[in-house]
Amino acid sequence: DSGVTQTPKHLITATGQRVTLRCSPRSGDLSVYWYQQSLDQGLQFLIQYYNGEERAKGNILERFSAQQFPDLHSELNLSSLELGDSALYFCASSASRGGGRIEDTQYFGPGTRLTVL
Amino acid sequence: DAKTTQPNSMESNEEEPVHLPCNHSTISGTDYIHWYRQLPSQGPEYVIHGLTSNVNNRMASLAIAEDRKSSTLILHRATLRDAAVYYCILRDKKKSSGDKLTFGTGTRLAVRP
Numbered sequence: 086d087s088g089v090t091q092t093p094k095h096l097i098t099a100t101g102q103r104v105t106l107r108c109s110p111r112s113g114d115l116s117v118y119w120y121q122q123s124l125d126q127g128l129q130f131l132i133q134y135y136n137g138e139e140r141a142k143g144n145i146l147e148r149f150s151a152q153q154f155p156d157l158h159s160e161l162n163l164s165s166l167e168l169g170d171s172a173l174y175f176c177a178s179s180a181s182r183g184g185g186r187i188e189d190t191q192y193f194g195p196g197t198r199l200t201v202l
Numbered sequence: 203d204a205k206t207t208q209p210n211s212m213e214s215n216e217e218e219p220v221h222l223p224c225n226h227s228t229i230s231g232t233d234y235i236h237w238y239r240q241l242p243s244q245g246p247e248y249v250i251h252g253l254t255s256n257v258n259n260r261m262a263s264l265a266i267a268e269d270r271k272s273s274t275l276i277l278h279r280a281t282l283r284d285a286a287v288y289y290c291i292l293r294d295k296k297k298s299s300g301d302k303l304t305f306g307t308g309t310r311l312a313v314r315p
Contacts, residue, residue: 196245
């Protein structure tokens with residue numbers, strides 16, 4: 086158990102809809118990262134928040150947005166969903182803003198499996 | 203970003219050592235070498251990391267070439283639970299504008315009983 090929790094575990098919805106994925110980081114971790122894993126693209130970084138502020142952005146679509154709240158939990162909002170958005174969405178947390186040291190290790194949650202029909 | 207190259211798949215017998223190679227010929231002096239693995243139906247998990255010297259922890263050992271252009275993750279006695287995709291990732295030790303993990307395709311390790 087990494088200490089990172091994600092809800093819901095599974096989500097099935099229709100094209101054009103909007104969903105919200107939730108992540109609670111490990112206790113004390115200030116950074117939250119979102120990743121998308123699909124069969125054709127592999128694991129891809131979407132966005133990072135550090136202590137409530139956006140810190141880095143990856144290949145995140147304009148239809149997607151995220152935020153980190155004062156209690157440090159984060160939400161990933163996906164709107165105008167398309168079939169191609171079906172994927173596993175992982176949240177990770179770390180103690181720091183970034184870097185390669187042991188204290189910068191990212192801990193991943195179990196993921197949310199999104200299916201768009 | 204510096205790139206890593208790993209074999210797509212490897213097989214091992216249970217209770218035998220496994221050596222998972224990674225090439226990173228364009229590594230910079232400030233890049234740490236990290237390994238993560240993803241067990242079936244789970245999120246990735248940290249395995250080990252190093253900068254220049256070989257490293258050991260309870261999960262594995264990491265052997266780093268002298269020129270740092272390659273490294274090898276060593277599982278000393280593979281178990282069925284070690285069947286996973288193993289990712290070799292370079293991470294800059296400087297705290298720049300965030301620090302995403304850039305996952306390649308990794309090596310899918312199968313462990314035979």
